[in-house]
Amino acid sequence: xxxxxxxxxxxxxxxxxxxxxxxxxxxxxxxxxxxxxxxxxxxxxxxxxxxxxxxxxxxxxxxxxxxxxxxxxxxxxxxxxxxxxxxxxxxxxxxxxxxxxxxxxxxxxxxxxxxxxxxxxxxxxxxxxxxxxxxxxxxxxxxxxxxxxxxxxxxxxxxxxxxxxxxxxxxxxxxxxxxxxxxxxxxxxxxxxxxxxxxxxxxxxxxxxxxxxxxxxxxxxxxxxxxxxxxxxxxxxxxxxxxxxxxxxxxxxxxxxxxxxxxxxxxxxxxxxxxxxxxxxxxxxxxxxxxxxxxxxxxxxxxxxxxxxxxxxxxxxxxxxxxxxxxxxxxxxxxxxxxxxxxxxxxxxxxxxxxxxxxxxxxxxxxxxxxxxxxxxxxxxxxxxxxxxxxxxxxxxxxxxxxxxxxxxxxxxxxxxxxxxxxxxxxxxxxxxxxxxxxxxxxxxxxxxxxxxxxxxxxxxxxxxxxxxxxxxxxxxxxxxxxxxxxxxxxxxxxxxxxxxxxxxxxxxxxxxxxxxxxxxxxx
Amino acid sequence: xxxxxxxxxxxxxxxxxxxxxxxxxxxxxxxxxxxxxxxxxxxxxxxxxxxxxxxxxxxxxxxxxxxxxxxxxxxxxxxxxxxxxxxxxxxxxxxxxxxxxxxxxxxxxxxxxxxxxxxxxxxxxxxxxxxxxxxxxxxxxxxxxxxxxxxxxxxxxxxxxxxxxxxxxxxxxxxxxxxxxxxxxxxxxxxxxxxxxxxxxxxxxxxxxxxxxxxxxxxxxxxxxxxxxxxxxxxxxxxxxxxxxxxxxxxxxxxxxxxxxxxxxxxxxxxxxxxxxxxxxxxxxxxxxxxxxxxxxxxxxxxxxxxxxxxxxxxxxxxxxxxxxxxxxxxxxxxxxxxxxxxxxxxxxxxxxxxxx
Numbered sequence: 001x002x003x004x005x006x007x008x009x010x011x012x013x014x015x016x017x018x019x020x021x022x023x024x025x026x027x028x029x030x031x032x033x034x035x036x037x038x039x040x041x042x043x044x045x046x047x048x049x050x051x052x053x054x055x056x057x058x059x060x061x062x063x064x065x066x067x068x069x070x071x072x073x074x075x076x077x078x079x080x081x082x083x084x085x086x087x088x089x090x091x092x093x094x095x096x097x098x099x100x101x102x103x104x105x106x107x108x109x110x111x112x113x114x115x116x117x118x119x120x121x122x123x124x125x126x127x128x129x130x131x132x133x134x135x136x137x138x139x140x141x142x143x144x145x146x147x148x149x150x151x152x153x154x155x156x157x158x159x160x161x162x163x164x165x166x167x168x169x170x171x172x173x174x175x176x177x178x179x180x181x182x183x184x185x186x187x188x189x190x191x192x193x194x195x196x197x198x199x200x201x202x203x204x205x206x207x208x209x210x211x212x213x214x215x216x217x218x219x220x221x222x223x224x225x226x227x228x229x230x231x232x233x234x235x236x237x238x239x240x241x242x243x244x245x246x247x248x249x250x251x252x253x254x255x256x257x258x259x260x261x262x263x264x265x266x267x268x269x270x271x272x273x274x275x276x277x278x279x280x281x282x283x284x285x286x287x288x289x290x291x292x293x294x295x296x297x298x299x300x301x302x303x304x305x306x307x308x309x310x311x312x313x314x315x316x317x318x319x320x321x322x323x324x325x326x327x328x329x330x331x332x333x334x335x336x337x338x339x340x341x342x343x344x345x346x347x348x349x350x351x352x353x354x355x356x357x358x359x360x361x362x363x364x365x366x367x368x369x370x371x372x373x374x375x376x377x378x379x380x381x382x383x384x385x386x387x388x389x390x391x392x393x394x395x396x397x398x399x400x401x402x403x404x405x406x407x408x409x410x411x412x413x414x415x416x417x418x419x420x421x422x423x424x425x426x427x428x429x430x431x432x433x434x435x436x437x438x439x440x441x442x443x444x445x446x447x448x449x450x451x452x453x454x455x456x457x458x459x460x461x462x463x464x465x466x467x468x469x470x471x472x473x474x475x476x477x478x479x480x481x482x483x484x485x486x487x488x489x490x491x492x493x494x495x496x497x498x499x500x501x502x503x504x505x506x507x508x509x510x511x512x513x514x515x516x517x518x519x520x521x522x523x524x
Numbered sequence: 525x526x527x528x529x530x531x532x533x534x535x536x537x538x539x540x541x542x543x544x545x546x547x548x549x550x551x552x553x554x555x556x557x558x559x560x561x562x563x564x565x566x567x568x569x570x571x572x573x574x575x576x577x578x579x580x581x582x583x584x585x586x587x588x589x590x591x592x593x594x595x596x597x598x599x600x601x602x603x604x605x606x607x608x609x610x611x612x613x614x615x616x617x618x619x620x621x622x623x624x625x626x627x628x629x630x631x632x633x634x635x636x637x638x639x640x641x642x643x644x645x646x647x648x649x650x651x652x653x654x655x656x657x658x659x660x661x662x663x664x665x666x667x668x669x670x671x672x673x674x675x676x677x678x679x680x681x682x683x684x685x686x687x688x689x690x691x692x693x694x695x696x697x698x699x700x701x702x703x704x705x706x707x708x709x710x711x712x713x714x715x716x717x718x719x720x721x722x723x724x725x726x727x728x729x730x731x732x733x734x735x736x737x738x739x740x741x742x743x744x745x746x747x748x749x750x751x752x753x754x755x756x757x758x759x760x761x762x763x764x765x766x767x768x769x770x771x772x773x774x775x776x777x778x779x780x781x782x783x784x785x786x787x788x789x790x791x792x793x794x795x796x797x798x799x800x801x802x803x804x805x806x807x808x809x810x811x812x813x814x815x816x817x818x819x820x821x822x823x824x825x826x827x828x829x830x831x832x833x834x835x836x837x838x839x840x841x842x843x844x845x846x847x848x849x850x851x852x853x854x855x856x857x858x859x860x861x862x863x864x865x866x867x868x869x870x871x872x873x874x875x876x877x878x879x880x881x
Contacts, residue, residue: 005761005785026723026791027761033692177760179852181859185877188859189850192873195860213868220844222866222873228847237845238837241830243862244851245878266833273805282833283826284818286807289800290757291767291774295855297755299762301785307855310752310767310774314801315808316823320858324865326823330831333869335861343857365784366755366762420721423758423793431803434669434739434796438716 002172003136003381004301004368009034010170013041013132015125017156018067018142018515022051023420025140025176028300032138041132043125045070045117046142047415047482048445058125061482064415065402065516066115067143070122071155072397073111076103077126078162084130088164092392099158099394114399116482130163134170141178141417145514147403149506154395161392167383177300179424180290184298187354187369188347191222196351212350215333225251226503226510232260239266243320244287248276249425252512253468253503254496270323273427276493286317293319295340296362298369302379304357305366402516403504406484410466410518412450413485414500422491429491442495444473445487446521451477454521463522464488469499472524486519533601548592549577552605559592559605560614560643562621563680565729566781567788568689570594574680575617576643580604589613615647621678623654624703625732632676634733636746640678641732660706667715669722669796671738674706683707683726683735690789695720707734724795728779728788737796740768740776749775756794757853761785763794774798838870847874 008014008031021029032052036042042056045067053059062070078084079100089096108119115122129135137160143152153175160166160173177183188195198205200219210217223231229251231237240261251257261267261280269281278284292314295307313319318326321340328335337343341359348354356371356378367378383392406413421439422429429435444464446456456462458477463470464486473488473495481487488497502517528543535552542551547570552559562574572594579592582602589609604610622644629635644650660674679698684707687696695718699708709718727735749768756763763786765779777795781788800806810826811818821829837846848870850862859877866875 025759025761026793027763027786027789030690030789033690036692037689179760179878180755180757180762181855182760182852182879184856185850185852185854185859186879188856189863189875189877191876195863209867213864215868215871217867218843218871218873220873222875223844223847225849225876225878228874228876237847238841239834239846240849241834241847241862241865242849243858244853245849247849250878265837266830268830272800272807273803274807278807282813283821283830284807284811285826286809290754290853291798291801293855295857297757297762298856299755299785300760301762303762303785304856305755305762305764306753307757308752308754310750310754310769311772311801314806316810317806317808318823320854321861323827324858324861327827327831328861328865328869330827331835331869333865335864335869340855340857343860347856347860365764421792423797428758428800429793429797431800431805432797433799434667434722435792437667437669438722438792 001174001176001301002166002383003170003174005031007170007381008032008136009038011035011040011134011136012170013043013128013135015043015045015129015135015137016052017045017137017139019138019140019176020046020048020050020417021138021176024178024418025300026420028176041128043128047485048487049480058121058128060115060117060121060125062115062117063482064142064413064485065146065405067146067152068148068155068397068399069106069111069114070117071152071159072103072106072399073108073122074126074129075099075158075162076106077108077123078130078159079103081127083127084162085164089162092164092387093161093394094391095394098396102396102398129159129165134168135163135165136171136174137165138174138176140176142515144175144506144509144511146516147504147506147513148400149511150508151397151400155397157392158394158397161394166392167381167385169381172381175300178418180299181297183300183302184296184304187298187351191224195347196353198351208350212346224510226505226512229257229260232263235263238264240264241268241270242277243270243324246271246275246277246425246427248280249493249496249498251503252498252501252514254499255469256503270320272317275425275427285323286315287323288313288317288319292317293321293340295321296344299366302368303366304354304362304369306359306362403513404467404502404517406518410520412519412521414464414466414517414519415485415487416490416497416501416514417487419489419491422489424491425493426491442471442473442488442492442497443476444521445476445478445481447481447483447485448477448479449483450486451475454523456521456523461524463524464500464519465522466500466517466519468502471495471497471499475521486521490514531597531599533597533599533603535603536605542597546597548579548590548595548597548601548603551597552592552603557605560646561593562639562643562678562731563682564593565682565686567729568682568685571681571685574621574678576614578610578613578617580607580610611647615649618643618647618649619652620654622649623652623656624658625678626658626675632733633736633741634746638733639731659704663708665714667722667738669738669792670715670724670727671736671741672708673734674708676732676734677706678732678734679705679707680731681707682729682731686725686729691721691723691725693719693721696726722792722796723790724792725789728790728795737776739799743775744768744770751778756790758793758797763790765790765794767798774801834870843871844874846870846872847876850875850877852878
């Protein structure tokens with residue numbers, strides 16, 4: 001997030017697109033509810049009538065995969081009606097003219113055809129967003145889990161640049177991160193970058209790491225997870241060490257993932273439970289949960305926070321950090337640290353954006369990066385006065401259709417998501433008695449008109465089929481989801497929705513298109 | 525920045541300057557003067573239900589008792605928080621509250637953190653002239669998260685208000701009239717059939733033992749619990765919370781107002797989703813697959829096997845046929861080490877994590 005959770009309550013307008021904070025990020029949801037009580041205007045774009053859609057000034061029930069049309073058409077309206085922030089565009093951005101030319105043709109009327117949202121509502125959304133004193137955009141995976149995910153994010157950034165709703169308190173471009181440490185994992189662990197997004201092309205950076213680690217780095221760009229699976233499918237990948245992940249549950253197209261893992265000479269799975277992936281492992285290493293170890297997580301607002309050991313490891317389990325160190329030492333590369341604190345100190349010494357953070361400073365409350373030195377208080381909101389690259393760049397982003405759209409054989413559009421009560425692959429929440437009481441089975445949300453045509457009743461078990469597989473789920477019939485769209489949560493191994501989803505990826509981030517594919521429902 | 529006008533008032537003989545709009549309670553707290561409260565929670569609008577926070581305000585030659593939580597401090601006010609009149613009223617209020625509250629602190633899970641117990645002790649209210657056997661009891665509800673005991677409810681309304689004002693779920697409200705008044709779900713329905721989302725915010729704000737974490741009942745006295753401050757391991761919001769530990773077991777999870785970024789709020793997953801830690805399905809021993817079946821191994825065997833195999837694959841096919849998946853579920857330190865392991869120990873950049881999926 002460019003901005004902070006504590007700023008949410010003071011937003012004058014929140015444009016929430018492709019995110020459902022009351023369920024997926026409940027405490028951010030509470031901050032938004034606080035804003036709502038204080039009179040903040042909400043515009044909600046989502047194919048499902050989520051909690052905030054019911055409380056929004058403007059609800060735009062758009063067709064999944066059509067975000068590009070909605071966002072570009074809003075830019076069209078802002079420019080056509082002269083609502084842009086001319087000063088901001090002039091002093092803080094570049095490539096504006098190309099963008100202006102491009103969106104001239106993206107009229108709300110055309111966008112209405114693709115999105116299913118009335119043109120007048122698109123106009124109204126653009127006006128409200130542009131005119132409000134403090135407008136913030138919040139989004140999550142509804143924007144990114146598409147083959148055009150990066151484009152979608154850039155479309156959002158275009159709107160913020162056009163109106164200057166960035167670099168100030170209670171504004172910004174704010175992706176709410178889904179997992180406890182997805183920010184930190186990305187900060188630390190990418191195949192094409194060194195920690196803190198430092199580039200291999202920078203000789204000084206490479207030299208710094210080589211000196212600290214006492215090795216010569218391999219300069220060949222690394223594979224992303226999807227590329228590794230691609231290479232497994234052709235047999236040229238031999239070994240995989242999986243720490244705390246369950247790719248069989250989390251990668252799209254489950255059959256393909258399983259075949260890949262089966263081709264390996266060595267699969268090591270390090271986890272707290274016998275995950276779906278662990279069944280295919282050659283060796284399983286028992287790790288500890290968050291309650292049994294020390295360390296830090298970095299939250300969605302870039303805040304590095306302490307994790308503290310509450311109990312001793314269960315059985316013979318060991319914390320992940322310790323296992324990795326011991327394995328490395330055995331392989332001949334010595335990694336020895338007395339505790340995670342010393343690991344952090346090494347990170348801070350190598351990563352400029354974290355240089356000012358240490359365990360002592362975050363004993364009470366975490367600190368938000370960038371925090372370049374020990375006196376720096378951390379960064380509440382980013383991009384004040386200047387962007388990291390200098391000027392904010394407008395991107396011209398024509399619509400690209402999803403990899404698979406509904407057709408004659410698979411007439412429904414399947415989209416996926418998360419619920420309040422469960423988390424990820426469900427390995428933790430489904431083992432918590434307090435939670436499973438409320439809901440513990442897979443369901444598919446179907447619009448009542450579609451259910452009527454199919455002859456399906458609320459609560460009936462149905463078969464959901466795509467070109468890649470089929471699952472059985474309980475039908476939840478209502479008008480929550482848009483007609484023609486069905487929605488399935490991703491938490492249930494016995495009805496894993498990634499048996500249905502498509503292994504098509506965003507061209508830049510290689511995020512899979514979990515949000516759109518064709519499907520059909522059959523009576524059992 | 526908008527400048528907020530200041531006002532001056534006198535509390536217990538000392539003058540204090542505060543921002544206009546602050547309550548007397550906030551003004552007193554800002555100078556370190558504690559005023560007891562039962563129905564007050566900084567996350568909620570003032571409610572003035574419990575009357576414990578009464579203070580004496582000078583009105584010319586006379587004076588009046590007013591609720592400090594709901595009265596705005598104004599210029600020139602002269603306040604006493606500890607006068608005889610205040611103390612007498614406070615004792616009377618406590619006596620009235622205790623008249624309808626069971627005296628079973630010895631078996632109550634709230635014992636030790638109960639505000640009513642603390643106040644009764646502080647003001648030495650041992651008995652109530654008005655005592656009658658309180659009605660109600662533990663509500664029948666099969667949920668495993670929240671236990672309600674209506675007999676202990678003091679009708680401060682904090683549960684009702686946190687559900688309405690903060691959660692905006694409106695699952696609970698006051699019911700009935702007079703002595704029969706209690707808080708609860710509509711028509712006595714079980715929680716799962718209502719709009720209750722089992723967030724347990726009502727538990728977090730209850731000042732007495734009326735709403736407690738069901739699975740912690742009978743497991744530990746409060747003073748036996750070690751509170752370990754940590755960060756929630758579910759979504760990316762990063763709520764600060766406390767593991768309440770006895771022995772090697774998490775008994776419950778709590779949070780505190782003022783914590784960053786959640787101000788004491790937690791959701792159903794953060795507050796009640798910890799059982800997995802102690803679940804019998806936990807992997808507790810390294811396992812090596814032999815003839816298609818997993819067999820227990822020592823750490824030494826397992827790590828030796830992996831190291832040998834990885835070195836072998838590396839020498840036969842090269843380091844770029846090996847990959848490491850780290851996880852958003854692991855700490856920064858662990859992700860850093862996984863990355864360092866791939867690059868320095870194996871010699872490949874094939875290291876990724878689940879952020880893209």
